[in-house]
Amino acid sequence: MDFDEMDDMKEARERARTFAEKYFTEELAESADRDEKFPMDLVEISRKEKILDFSNPWKILVSIEELCRRDPGLGISVTITAFGSENLMLFGSDYLKEHYMNSVLEGKKTMGLGVTEAGGGSDVSSVRTEAKKEGDHYVLNGGKMFISNGQIADFFVVLARTSPPPSPEKRHRGLSTFVVESSAPGFTANKLHGKLGVRATNTAELIFDNVKVPEQNLIGEEGKGFYYIMTFFNISRIYVAAQGLGIAQGALDRMMEFAKNSTNLANEGDLKEEIHFAIAEVATRIEAARNITYKAASYLFNFNPNPVVTSMAKYYAAETAVFAAKKALEITGLTGITSKLERVYRDSKILEIWEGTSEVEKLIISRMMTKNQGGN
Amino acid sequence: MEEEYGILENTVRDFSAKFIENNALKIENEGINETLIRSLAEQGFLSMAYQQGVGKAIDMKAFALILENLAKTSPSVAVKVLLTNLFLTLATEESILNEVSSGSKSGTVVLSELLGGYSPKERLAINGNRIQGKKEFVVDSDASFIITLVDSGELVLLKSGFSKDAKHKRLGFRGLDFSTISVNSDNFDVIAKNGLVELRNAYSRMAIPIAAIAIGIAEGSISKAVEYAKVRMAFNHYLKDFQPIAFNLSSNLAELSMLKQYLSYIVGLEKNSTEALFLKTRSMEAAKEISKNALQTHGGYGYLEDFGVEKFYRDSMALSILFYNEEKEMEQLSEYVFDSKAGFV
Ligand SMILES: Cc1cc2nc3c(=O)[nH]c(=O)nc-3n(C[C@H](O)[C@H](O)[C@H](O)COP(=O)(O)OP(=O)(O)OC[C@H]3O[C@@H](n4cnc5c(N)ncnc54)[C@H](O)[C@@H]3O)c2cc1C
Numbered sequence: 001m002d003f004d005e006m007d008d009m010k011e012a013r014e015r016a017r018t019f020a021e022k023y024f025t026e027e028l029a030e031s032a033d034r035d036e037k038f039p040m041d042l043v044e045i046s047r048k049e050k051i052l053d054f055s056n057p058w059k060i061l062v063s064i065e066e067l068c069r070r071d072p073g074l075g076i077s078v079t080i081t082a083f084g085s086e087n088l089m090l091f092g093s094d095y096l097k098e099h100y101m102n103s104v105l106e107g108k109k110t111m112g113l114g115v116t117e118a119g120g121g122s123d124v125s126s127v128r129t130e131a132k133k134e135g136d137h138y139v140l141n142g143g144k145m146f147i148s149n150g151q152i153a154d155f156f157v158v159l160a161r162t163s164p165p166p167s168p169e170k171r172h173r174g175l176s177t178f179v180v181e182s183s184a185p186g187f188t189a190n191k192l193h194g195k196l197g198v199r200a201t202n203t204a205e206l207i208f209d210n211v212k213v214p215e216q217n218l219i220g221e222e223g224k225g226f227y228y229i230m231t232f233f234n235i236s237r238i239y240v241a242a243q244g245l246g247i248a249q250g251a252l253d254r255m256m257e258f259a260k261n262s263t264n265l266a267n268e269g270d271l272k273e274e275i276h277f278a279i280a281e282v283a284t285r286i287e288a289a290r291n292i293t294y295k296a297a298s299y300l301f302n303f304n305p306n307p308v309v310t311s312m313a314k315y316y317a318a319e320t321a322v323f324a325a326k327k328a329l330e331i332t333g334l335t336g337i338t339s340k341l342e343r344v345y346r347d348s349k350i351l352e353i354w355e356g357t358s359e360v361e362k363l364i365i366s367r368m369m370t371k372n373q374g375g376n
Numbered sequence: 377m378e379e380e381y382g383i384l385e386n387t388v389r390d391f392s393a394k395f396i397e398n399n400a401l402k403i404e405n406e407g408i409n410e411t412l413i414r415s416l417a418e419q420g421f422l423s424m425a426y427q428q429g430v431g432k433a434i435d436m437k438a439f440a441l442i443l444e445n446l447a448k449t450s451p452s453v454a455v456k457v458l459l460t461n462l463f464l465t466l467a468t469e470e471s472i473l474n475e476v477s478s479g480s481k482s483g484t485v486v487l488s489e490l491l492g493g494y495s496p497k498e499r500l501a502i503n504g505n506r507i508q509g510k511k512e513f514v515v516d517s518d519a520s521f522i523i524t525l526v527d528s529g530e531l532v533l534l535k536s537g538f539s540k541d542a543k544h545k546r547l548g549f550r551g552l553d554f555s556t557i558s559v560n561s562d563n564f565d566v567i568a569k570n571g572l573v574e575l576r577n578a579y580s581r582m583a584i585p586i587a588a589i590a591i592g593i594a595e596g597s598i599s600k601a602v603e604y605a606k607v608r609m610a611f612n613h614y615l616k617d618f619q620p621i622a623f624n625l626s627s628n629l630a631e632l633s634m635l636k637q638y639l640s641y642i643v644g645l646e647k648n649s650t651e652a653l654f655l656k657t658r659s660m661e662a663a664k665e666i667s668k669n670a671l672q673t674h675g676g677y678g679y680l681e682d683f684g685v686e687k688f689y690r691d692s693m694a695l696s697i698l699f700y701n702e703e704k705e706m707e708q709l710s711e712y713v714f715d716s717k718a719g720f721v
Pocket of ligand 1 (some may be wrong): 112113114115116117118119120121122123145146147148149195198205350353354355356357358359360363482574608610611615618620621672674675676679
């Protein structure tokens with residue numbers, strides 16, 4: 001067993017770190033947060049500099065970590081423009097790959113994923129948006145809530161009901177996924193204002209009012225949407241875990257900086273133990289979270305995904321990010337609360353909510369384990 | 377007597393319902409306006425520390441009730457009331473006391489020297505008959521009068537000759553300004569030569585009121601979560617039906633209820649400084665933990681300001697930094713516990 005990072009991971013990490021140091025200025029991070037403005041110019045630069053190398057998922061993972069370490073809002077904005085693309089990669093036709101996915105991976109287009117609805121996010125099978133087949137197209141009616149890139153994406157992967165569930169217990173059947181263009185007549189995106197954190201990211205409510213979707217935009221087979229989305233989450237949750245590692249590491253950086261500059265000494269040159277303990281606790285949790293995340297990633301990137309370990313990674317890394325941001329603020333007090341740490345504290349909380357709340361991840365872990373479907 | 381407190385509690389609740397509840401978001405985004413300040417004054421909330429004929433002794437139980445109930449809807453308003461009364465306990469000039477307690481002018485107190493992580497980058501010094509320099513970390517920096525320490529250790533009351541400078545980032549209490557102030561003033565009073573001691577004493581006397589704000593924050597957030605869990609469904613069940621949600625919120629409420637009972641008990645004690653610290657430290661933790669649970673119970677909606685729960689998450693942390701110094705207050709508590717200096721290495 002080798003815990004050393006591969007050379008290309010190290011190189012990607014270094015590149016992302018240098019990029020973030022250069023472009024993620026506090027001024028930009030602060031204005032994007034204050035004005036709730038998506039940093040499109042920054043995204044363009046990151047695309048030009050090919051900060052995300054889609055040919056190597058390990059490189060993506062460590063890049064997300066480094067970018068979020070510097071600033072979660074900007075880091076996530078830069079790395080979320082291809083959100084949902086794995087659905088096309090795994091289940092899309094050649095047409096969908098060529099017509100939609102490639103342009104996203106080449107950095108020419110932006111996409112998003114529309115699963116959550118106003119009536120429910122955790123319970124994915126409660127989707128009410130309907131897609132009715134009419135001739136050579138589907139007609140979409142309904143809406144989606146909290147959709148990242150909602151106002152800026154060129155198209156979305158959308159989960160909709162194409163046939164009624166066979167029984168109330170089998171509501172996950174009869175769902176399908178489509179590529180829906182934001183330029184289609186009947187499509188509206190309303191920006192959601194006033195988020196606690198990640199305010200640089202763009203979040204919107206989507207409304208579909210008789211939106212025509214060509215039949216070739218159906219992803220994979222009709223009725224398999226729920227399965228596709230769950231498969232997708234088993235990939236994306238690893239990247240959310242990477243966001244968590246980055247955020248936690250960034251908070252730890254601030255704690256270390258504070259400790260080094262601290263006048264908070266017990267004896268000459270020796271920090272008080274409360275600070276030592278806080279640093280040790282955060283650092284240990286980050287190490288543990290990183291090990292679970294890399295293990296989950298290793299399973300996945302070797303085409304042997306392990307949803308239990310993936311959910312453990314997402315749940316634990318998210319909680320680690322929130323824990324680290326809280327500890328960092330508590331230790332740094334007035335210095336911290338008037339620094340960018342206050343933003344990090346607000347940003348971190350989203351990780352326990354999106355792409356499966358911590359509660360949902362725990363349910364997945366224990367349900368699959370009790371059915372002997374994963375884990376160790 | 378108990379009946380009077382009951383009436384007071386209802387008065388504050390009615391006041392909150394009438395003046396704050398529907399404006400809570402506006403207060404966060406636009407600040408506390410003059411009409412609200414006047415209404416707070418009319419109710420006597422701004423003059424708990426200054427009632428003519430009664431002197432400066434605060435009825436702690438009444439004050440705690442007011443702060444707790446205001447914090448349930450707007451922690452910013454509760455902090456405004458706290459700072460105003462803290463100001464009144466320190467200021468001496470009759471005309472200023474009248475102006476501030478009537479809401480026609482406002483006063484605040486800078487506590488930064490007492491707080492954790494404080495390292496001044498700016499200086500504020502008395503030069504002859506002027507005070508010059510800057511003071512960071514002024515909560516409610518819009519105030520007409522400011523009480524602050526100067527570098528040479530005196531506690532001074534600035535009456536004019538200061539203005540807002542750089543704004544600080546605001547995690548919490550967004551209804552109040554939080555900035556550095558620039559000072560060039562010859563219009564000030566020295567309130568105490570040994571300012572730090574005076575300031576620390578005044579701050580210590582506010583331990584119960586500060587705890588009451590923490591309790592109010594926790595109550596405000598949990599009541600939203602309980603209501604939400606009754607109506608929101610997931611997987612064909614109300615959220616309240618799921619054990620983790622029901623058990624967490626219930627155990628949060630159990631803790632809160634004990635904190636409230638403890639508060640009522642200690643305000644009746646003749647001496648209660650240790651107990652006040654016990655209460656403050658536990659209330660701070662409870663506010664942070666409970667507001668986090670409340671936000672989480674709301675799922676994605678908890679993350680949006682419209683649902684009025686994320687502010688409690690921010691404010692509980694802000695309270696625990698701007699009105700609590702965990703290290704120092706735990707050291708103080710340890711000293712009580714061990715009967716000698718403890719917990720300093
Ligand atoms: C900023 C932001 C960006 C987002 N981006 C996207 C996006 O791009 N695409 C997208 O599709 N969605 C997105 N979401 C939605 C997000 O994934 C959902 O908010 C999340 O899945 C939770 O769903 P909900 O908000 O409906 O909460 P609910 O499902 O209503 O859950 C409320 C609470 O109940 C708990 N709960 C639910 N069921 C159970 C149970 N059985 N046992 C115990 N507890 C339970 C939950 O954990 C949560 O704490 C985003 C959300 C936000 C805030």
